[in-house]
Structures are given as structure tokens and as C-alpha cells.
Amino acid sequence: MKYSFRNDYSELCHPEILSALIAAQNEQNIGYGLDIHTENAKRLIQEKLQSNNCDIHFVTGGTQANATIISHILRPYEAVLSCESGHINVHETGAIEGTGHKVYTVAGQDGKLSPTDIINALTYHTDEHMVKIGVVYVSQSTEVGTVYSVAELKALYECCKENNLYLFIDGARLSSGLAASDVEFHMLKDLCDVMYVGGTKIGMMSGEAIVLFNEQLKPYFRYHIKNRTAMLAKGFAIGIQFERAFQDNLYFEMGKHENELAHFLSHELKSLGVPLLSESPTNQIFPILSKEEIEELKELYDFEIWGEVEDKIAIRFVTSWATTKEACIELIEDVKNVISK
Amino acid sequence: MKYSFRNDYSELCHPEILSALIAAQNEQNIGYGLDIHTENAKRLIQEKLQSNNCDIHFVTGGTQANATIISHILRPYEAVLSCESGHINVHETGAIEGTGHKVYTVAGQDGKLSPTDIINALTYHTDEHMVKIGVVYVSQSTEVGTVYSVAELKALYECCKENNLYLFIDGARLSSGLAASDVEFHMLKDLCDVMYVGGTKIGMMSGEAIVLFNEQLKPYFRYHIKNRTAMLAKGFAIGIQFERAFQDNLYFEMGKHENELAHFLSHELKSLGVPLLSESPTNQIFPILSKEEIEELKELYDFEIWGEVEDKIAIRFVTSWATTKEACIELIEDVKNVISK
């Protein structure tokens, strides 16, 4: 096989991040995220956020971050509101429900929620015989590669605040999501109550940075992390990675790189006449091909089958920090050959 | 500070393991532990176990391994039996109870359970108004550094099988535990239903290998891992580490090294007239010193305060794969100076 466009977590980690780990090899560090690297990482993230009073905690993976945050926010009778396509609804094997909470879903549009969706959900839940919506879950970028604009997030957050709801932004692909929208990293402190800054899908070996902006959510979060089995003994292994990623603009450049190559791919595919399922501005694109074409491509490349579109099939190409222009050019060549048969 | 004897997870990872990670830097691997390195790691562990029909799964940390295994075994009304000193009882912030299960404890002896403890626990639980004991939890080595012999584990496992209980061995420090006992790695397949082979505390950056021997426990374990938020996207990052650790005898040599230096320390301390809280044959030793002596030592070394022993205090020194003979010699010199004042 030539190359995998299956996802953005196929490569170990960015060489700069590996170098940072290697550099720390002969150190002794305190456990459980109380070390100096983690401390630095937090400070550097705060600097980029232009905020020195948010609380930051590191966990290893996305599902873990989602379940830890949501179960920290909610009381037993409360539910999280999500798009039907939301990662917590579909692809977490009931992990949120495993913490005791309903994921209440609405259809949404292009993988996104609107204030109207929130109001409708609240209106539907009238009394104590139904769950109480407690937190709204969105992701930047979304499961289908779309992004929220500043205006959209502001409107959502206003709506949440007016209705005593928390807003949580899942940033598994935040770097790519920011590079594709008008949302700048530092703005996020005013656009939600809590978010996580994804590492696993943005060039790190593992690790997500949970950022708590809302004072209400800060107390005892370390207890909660441990209770949810998400506290890592060698927390410094994650601290070191985030320290490096936020030392300069590495974290943000990785997302830009991903998007640029994805744009190149979508532009070239459209030039070849290959339709795309959606106009995704981020690092996931969804070309539509025939079954035969896909069979041929599968021998050369790894990618995900997304779903049927009439008599054809949508597939997903994901670019990562490690994807090269060369690999993309070769892919386009091969698609060209395949579809011209 | 000269050196930390606080625990065995202060260093990133063994250089050989880091080399293995570096070597994989330019690869693309399939996610979620379905990659070739994880496959190899499983095969190598199976070979050392002389068993090709156990199921192996990797998770990131010990509390996670414990909670995932125990909640997989038990039905809602069932409890896990543990020593009062058991890690799951004391130091996991209610993570086991967080999965809905009582940790029923008995005093035990030297951090260990006996068949009599099991029988007593079963006798105590008479009917449906009390929990039903479903699994027995032990660790090798234990929280206080002791180990089970083959005969002891056999007796426990016999007792469990006769009483329809599962036996689970927590191997967070398995390498050290094995090096200090007559239990050989391959024997474990006949001595319990499930165990985990610890990586975090034995030279890896993170990672524990859950080994399911009992057929009853095998189905749908991957679903359960994901539901418990313990499935890592870049599973190969753990697979690579275990692949290296079990390629030769590295995993077992690290434990031997730890024990040798711990034995050196306890021998020398006794020579100096420093009493030890217990006769630990593994990599944790518990010297008893006066408050003043400890205050002085604390300026030079990092270690844990274990508890009061009459008017003195027991502290804990832990050796790791990275601890050097030189560091130990220096420590002994410094203890000598401190106590001779």
C-alpha cells in the first residue's frame, strides 16, 4: 500500500515532539501531572489563550476527555445535548451513558447545532419526568469536517448562558478547526465554559488538554479525573508534548498544514470532476466514487468508507501533520487513472 | 535534590523502549491496537506465557486496567474482595465503586489474602440483602512489597474455582514481584483467570497489558475497553513498547535490577542499624527513622512518608529500572551521616 489517508492518528508524533521526549529521557519527574513540564505546558497554553485564570488538566484520549468533562458537569438526572452525528453519540460505545447520562440528540445542520436547536430541546423537556439538559456539546471541527464561526459560537454561548446551560467544545481536531474558521485560539476563553485541546489527532503520541474557563467547574477536577480512571502516573509524558507544541506555533501550524493539503486534494478532485459529499474546509474531505473505482483505489491507499450516496459511495480522506504534498499529488494521479478507465 | 526514590515511575522509559518508539517514527499504523506492533507484542507475551490461547489487550494505566477488568467481570450486585491495603480500595478515588461495585475488604496479612479470608468473606455474605462476592483481587507484588509464592497463588486459585469466583492478579509491579518469588511468568496462566502485566511502573512511558486466560471473560472485551474510555487511538504507541520489552528478557531484567538495588539498600540500612518496617523482597523498602533524620534526608532525596511507627516514622524508598548502584551508595552514605549526628 502506498499511503494511508484513513485518519490523522496513524503516525506516532511530530518529530519536534519526539525530540522533546528524547530530551527528557534522563530526567526524574514527579508523577500525576505535578511536574515542571506540565506546569510549563499549562502556562504556555494560558499565554496563547491570553488568560491566566483558566484551569488546565491533561488526559490521554478523546473519549476519556469527553466522558470526564460531561460527567463532571452533570447531575444524575441531567443530559448532554448533541448533534445526532456527534462523536459522543455514535462512536464512544456508550461511554457517556456509562457515566449515567443520556445523550439527547437533535438532527442539527452540517454537523452543527444552532440556538434554535437548543431552544427546541429545552422546550421539549417540560418537567421532572424527562431529563434536564445540562450541557451542550459541540466540536470544532465537527464530525463531518465543518466549523463554527465566531458569530455562531457566540450565539450558541449566549443562548447557553441565558438558559443556564454549560457549553463544551470538543477540540479533538481543534488545530485544523481553528485554521479553517475565523475563530482564533484566544477567543475561545470567551466562547465556552470548557473545552479540550486535542493532541492525539494533532501530532502528539497521546494526550488532550482540558481547559476549564468557568469557575463553577474548577473545584475537585483532579479528583474527578482520578475517579474516571483518567489520571496518568507519568503525566509528564503528556506535559512534555504539550510544552513543545505550544512553545512556538507548532500546534497551530500542524492544523494549517493539514488543511492546506486537504484543500489541495478537494480542489484537484473537483477539477477531475469527482463530486464531494460536502464543502469541508478542514482536514477531512469526502469524495464520491463508484464501487469499482473505490475497489481499485483501495489497493493503493487506505481510507474510510463513509456511506452510500445513491448508487455511489462517499469515502473519507484525512490529512495529518505528516501528510506530504508528494503523497497528495500521487493520490490525485491515481484517482485520475482510476476514474478515466 | 540529589535523587528521587519516591517511586518507580519518575523516569520516562527505558532507553531500549525509547529506541523502539524512535524507530517507528516514520511509520503509518492502523489505530486502536489493530496494528502489527501490537500484534507482535501479543505474540511475544504469549510465547513467554507458553500459551497461545489467552487474549491480550493494552490500556494506558493501572487504575484503568483495574476498573476495566473488574467491571467486565462483575454483575451489578457483585463485589470484589480485596485486602484493606489493596490499591483498588485506597488509592483509586472510588474508581471501582464508580463502576457500580462494592470493594469488600478484609484485613489480610502482610498485604496478602489467604483462602481463609475468602471463605470467611463468603460465609459472611449469606443472602440477597448483601452483595455477592464475584472476583478476588490480589497484586504481585503487593502494596507493601510482599509477594505470593506459587503455593499461595495455587491455594487461592483452587479456593476461587471451588467457589465460583474469578481470581484477578494486578501486576502493576509484576516484573519485580516475579523476580522476588518462585512464580515464573509462564505459570501465571494456570494461577488466575485474568491479570495485567504492568508497564508504567516497569520502564515504559505508559501501558498495561491485560491478559484474559478464562474463556468466559474473553467475549466483547474490546467493547468494554471502549465503553470504559480506555481504548487508545494510537494503540500502537503502547504496542511498540511491549513489543520491545518482551522481545528478549528486558521486561524481566528490569524487575531483577530493581530488586537487586532494593536488596542492597535494605542490607546496608540494616548494617547501619536502621530498622525496616517489613521484610520486603521487592523494589519497595520501608526504613524507620526519626523525624529529625527524615527532615535532613528530605533535603537530599525525594521519597514518600509511609506512616508513624511509635515515635518514629517509616518512609518508603522505591528503586526503578533506572536507579543506579551509585545513587544507592550515595544514599547509604548520606543516611550514615544523618543518623550519626
Add this chain to the structure above:
Amino acid sequence: MKYSFRNDYSELCHPEILSALIAAQNEQNIGYGLDIHTENAKRLIQEKLQSNNCDIHFVTGGTQANATIISHILRPYEAVLSCESGHINVHETGAIEGTGHKVYTVAGQDGKLSPTDIINALTYHTDEHMVKIGVVYVSQSTEVGTVYSVAELKALYECCKENNLYLFIDGARLSSGLAASDVEFHMLKDLCDVMYVGGTKIGMMSGEAIVLFNEQLKPYFRYHIKNRTAMLAKGFAIGIQFERAFQDNLYFEMGKHENELAHFLSHELKSLGVPLLSESPTNQIFPILSKEEIEELKELYDFEIWGEVEDKIAIRFVTSWATTKEACIELIEDVKNVISK
């Protein structure tokens, strides 16, 4: 207010059932459902089921029965399949999710599931990143008053068995549901794995009889009931009620009575030109009236607002074992007056 058609649990209990309670007033009975009345009740239900090897347990309410049964069946990563309109999905304040399980919903038709719905749900859930469907939940009658036929339940149960799923029938309104369908009580033993026979909505003060047909589900159910806080100290208070209800055909006659009056109401309403939201053959009917008409009726009767239908509103009338023909005639008269203005 003249009368409440709000629901079928507005009256304490059927006079015969009250008499049975009064008759037991001077007895001493063993607690926790181990008494002779409960024993008799079980035997009488078994006789009506023509089955002597089903297990029967009593709990106090419907949500409790649903949560206890579903959490007994499922492993942590498993979900229950339900219609969107299912009681467990909408009106239990997340009680099922509170036991850790996702309620996966499909639209269904007329409040009912079909084998196709099951197959589609199974097809959608492809791997360990998604929940595993473990049990199918239906109710007889459904939330919208419809019923399954024998053929429909047979098809569902066949489909479940072929796909290793359990089928659970919620019989909160079973008496009414049976009276309106070709399903006879004794047939149920061959049409599902577990059901509950509702008492609260069928003339009892409280109490539901859980019937376990499938051998797999029988062990340790009393432990599970207690763990779910559903074991009543004075279990005999429920046993006495079911003993009386199943001594003759009282249980089944109550449902027939409910349906007869509901049919009378729907027939008369249609004669008056009042449209019904659906053709419900059971004790719930859904007339559609204007807002003004409803405002007027509300001063005379209590009933539930069901939802908007274009510019009008559907309301719900529920008949109970206690509803009289006279009350129904008067209601019809009053509707007639209201709509003729």
C-alpha cells in the same frame, strides 16, 4: 371538576383488591416477598400463563421494573433498542441511562417496532466503537395506544432469537393491551424472554409483576432487585393485590372494561365529527379539538394535552377500571355542547 380522564392511575385500587388488603390486616407475614400471598400470586400468574417454570418477582413501579430488567440483561457496553416514543426513552428522566446504558432509538411505526427496525439497528452498529444492541424493548399496549398482534410479536421474537437479542415486553397496560389484540396471556411465555405485568395502571395500589421466561435471566434476580433499590420490605402488600387480581379473571376484566369505554368514547366522538389522532384500540384515545374547545372542556374535565396537529390540538382521554359509562356519556354530552358553539 366533573371527572379526570388524565390517566389510569388516579384511583387508589379496585374494591376487590382493597378488600383483599383489608382481609390481611391482622396477619403477620414474612418480609421481602417471601410470604404466602406472594407465593400464591406467583402460582396463580403461572397458572394463567400455563407455565410452571417462569420466575416471577414483584416491584412497585413501572420505571423501576424497566430499569431493573434492562440493567439485569445488559453488559456495560450494551444498549436497549426502543421506539423513539418508548416510555424508557422519553418519560423516565434518564433512569435507564442512569444504570449505564444507552437507549438506542428508531422511529418505528404507530409506536411499534418491526423486524426491519431491528435489522437496521444491528446493521448500523458495526464494531466496538459503537454500542452493541442487547435487548429489544416494546410495550403492549404502546405509548400511543396501539397493540402488537401475535404475528407481529412472533416475528419480532424470531428476529431477536436469530440475532442473539433478548425481547422484553413492558406490560404497564398489559390488561388493556391483551383485550385489544389477538394475544392471549398464556401465549406471552412463547413470545418474549421477559415481561412485566402492570398493576399500578390496572387497578392496584402499586406493584408490577416481572416474569422471567428465559433461563439465562433467572439467576440472582433477587440480588439485582435489591441492588436497584426495588425490593420492598412489605412485599406481601403487593403479593396480596396480585393474588386477588389473578384469583379469577379480575385482572383481565379490568382491561376489557377500560377498552369498552374507550371504544364507546371514540365511536361517539367520531359520530360528533371529532377527528382522532390515531385508531387506538386500547384505553387511550386522542381527540383533536380547537384551542377554544379545549379551554372550555378543561373547566369540566382533567386530561392531558398531547400535542399540536396543524392549527388544532390533540388531547388524551384515558379510561380506567373505575371509569363509569355515566361519566363517559356526560363527557360526550359536554363535548357536543362545546363543539356546537
Add this chain to the structure above:
Amino acid sequence: MKYSFRNDYSELCHPEILSALIAAQNEQNIGYGLDIHTENAKRLIQEKLQSNNCDIHFVTGGTQANATIISHILRPYEAVLSCESGHINVHETGAIEGTGHKVYTVAGQDGKLSPTDIINALTYHTDEHMVKIGVVYVSQSTEVGTVYSVAELKALYECCKENNLYLFIDGARLSSGLAASDVEFHMLKDLCDVMYVGGTKIGMMSGEAIVLFNEQLKPYFRYHIKNRTAMLAKGFAIGIQFERAFQDNLYFEMGKHENELAHFLSHELKSLGVPLLSESPTNQIFPILSKEEIEELKELYDFEIWGEVEDKIAIRFVTSWATTKEACIELIEDVKNVISK
């Protein structure tokens, strides 16, 4: 068998309470505890408490009340502190752990906790690797029949408030507990944050009244009750019973009656030279007899075996509102005969 002294929930309910139920037989009431009887019951309890700003909710049983209250108070990483002998620790089949929370136990004295126990528990739990104690659980009377004095409860509550802990009093046998102590019902509003007033064990068919004094605990409790499957459709069936029990002093007289007969029994037993396990001032007493004597008594009476005391055995006699002086005199006669052989 002549009579059962096994427990205080062997009889259906007090005749006055049954009369109240019969009187309501022809009514229609609103469901879910929103009816007028429940409203009255709340008002009457408030009057006896001399408090009009506590919130009152009714559930069906004691384990349900305990689990609902405790899981409402605690965050996921928090635990409840209890005596080892506490009902929630031993006899609830892990129901509290089933809601995700550890029951942390201390030995206590005579079934009771002291401020020292609380302080020790807090001191033991040092950081986020251990659970955080969030609520202290005591019962009046205790599992072994003892009672707290006003001074003792005051000291406990002071200690709780100083340490940001909630104090919860389980009043399953409150009527008997109050009659045997200097605690008057109305004082309770200043002696804890939440309690439940037991009905099942004090003359009612079923039902416990949860009283929330602390403002923090009031919001959304009805949601929580429903989520925990504890909301009864025919809530008025419980409301009617409490309405009657608190209309005059019936609730408190039942406890007095129980205690008087228990005192009579213990006085007579001591006169006969039968030792008692403890000096219980409430409706549970624990005579110590030989195995042979117990075998003989068992043919005439039903009672619980409590445990071995050297070569003899302690049994438990419980008096209820329904126990007659005649039954007690006869029991004493029979004990006399048995021990004189």
C-alpha cells in the same frame, strides 16, 4: 407458630392508616405526589417540625431513600462515611455503590459515629488519589438499637458543618428512636441537613418521607427521585398514610408503644437471668441464649439469629406498633420454661 418478633414490618399497617386509605377509595387524585393528601401530609410534618421551609418528598422504601439521598448529595468522586454496622454498608446489596459511591466505614461505638470518627476519616483522606468524604450517614435508632442524644447529634452536626460535610439521618425507625432519646422531632431541623422519616417500619404499608432542610439540597430533587426510579405514580397512596400518621400523634405513639413493650421484654428477661448483648433503649433487644434454648424457642416464635457470643448465641426480638402486651407476657413465660429445663 405463636408470634413473630422477627421485625417491625410483618403487619400490613396500623388500622387508622388502613381506614384513611379506605376513606379515599372513591377519590380521583393527581399522580406523582402532586395530590392534596400528599400536600396535607407535607404540611402536617412541617407543623410537627415547626418549620415551613423544609422540602418533603415521599418514596416507597428505606434502601431507596438512602440511595436517592446519598447519590443526590455526592459528586462522583465523593464517598459517604458510615459505621461498619450501618445499613447502607451491609444490608443493601451494594445499592449505594451501585450509584457510583464508596461507603467508607469506621468501626464506631455501639453502632454510632462520633466527631472523632469524622475527623479521623478526614485526616486519612489526604488527596485526590483517595475519595473525598462528602456526607456522614447515621441512623436514629441505629442498627443495634442505640440512639443518639441531642448533644451527640449537635456535636456531629457542628463537626460536619465545620468540615463542609452534609449530615444525613436515616430515620427508618425514627419514631422508636425519638421515644428513647431526648431528641424531639422538631429539633431535627437544626440537627442535620437531610433525614428520612420512616413509614414502612412504623405502621405504614410502605413509604418514607425525605425531609430536606439544607437549601443546597432542595433544587431538582423530584428529577433525582424519578431518575432513581423512586417516583410512585400513585404517590397519593403514600401521602394518605403520612397525612393520617401526622394528623395527631399517631406516628410518635407507635414508637412509644414499641419501646414500652421492648423495655418490658428486656426487664423481664434480665429478671430471668437472661443476659442481653447491649442496653438497647429502643424496639430491638438482643437476648443471649444457648443453642438448645434457641432451638426450642424457634418452634414457638419467629426471630432473627444475630450472632455468636462465645459459646452462646444472641438473637433479636423486635416489637412493632402491633405487638401486644399479651404476646410479650406469653413470650416471657415460654422463655422461662425453656431456660428452666
